Amino acid sequence: MQTRGRSVSEEPAGVVVYWRPMCTYCMKLLTQLRFTRLQYTKVNIWRDPEAAAFVRSVADGNETVPTVTVAGRAMVNPSKKELLEAVETYAPHLLSETD
Template sequence: MMRAWILPSLLVLCGSVVATGLVLNGDAGEAAVLLLFFLLLAGVHSPLVFPRPVGALEARRRSEADGRPVVYWRSGCRYCLRLRLRLGRDARRLHWVDIWRDPEAAAAVRAANGGNETVPTVVVAGRPHTNPDPAWVRAQLSPSSPG
């Protein structure tokens, strides 16, 4: 669980160090802007941007019940972030599984991707799709989609 917070923590720490240096040199305005930038960057790369993750078993169970896709992701992955942001509100309709929190999920991703933990891996109707286009994922949520 702590692994997901490493990148955001480093971004906040680096931003704080650089901003402190700028304040000591008398550039308080520039320091504030830079610190805000680093804080936003840390927030975007934090697990807080993603819907609350569930375990792999629970996600599969829910997906079988409601037909919605399962998204395997990890914090700090720019492709996962791209998918999440491009889906917008529709992202909450998927079942999100953080592979850094669930070893079984990481194993499922490795099995689907030739031994690599390539994310996002979206499972629709039992078939994995690695780094799919967000528009395609959104189409899988529509009631008329073939699945």
């Protein structure tokens, strides 16, 4: 897992989780992802205005988090299952062969 602040344009083939502090939905998803071997980048939208603007652009003008991109495809508030299905489809190389 990576935690550097990068925008979706810098991680076109990867997974980026856009989140913010005190968001219970973000903490739930991030906690669930800890039990997987998925490689992803976390971006705090409160520290990155460009990331916040990106989230608004895909969430009908709202800063709805978690918003996740998988190989550049945006998902607003996905479940762990939805996220992992998207990874299997668009970026299977990010999942460990032992999962």
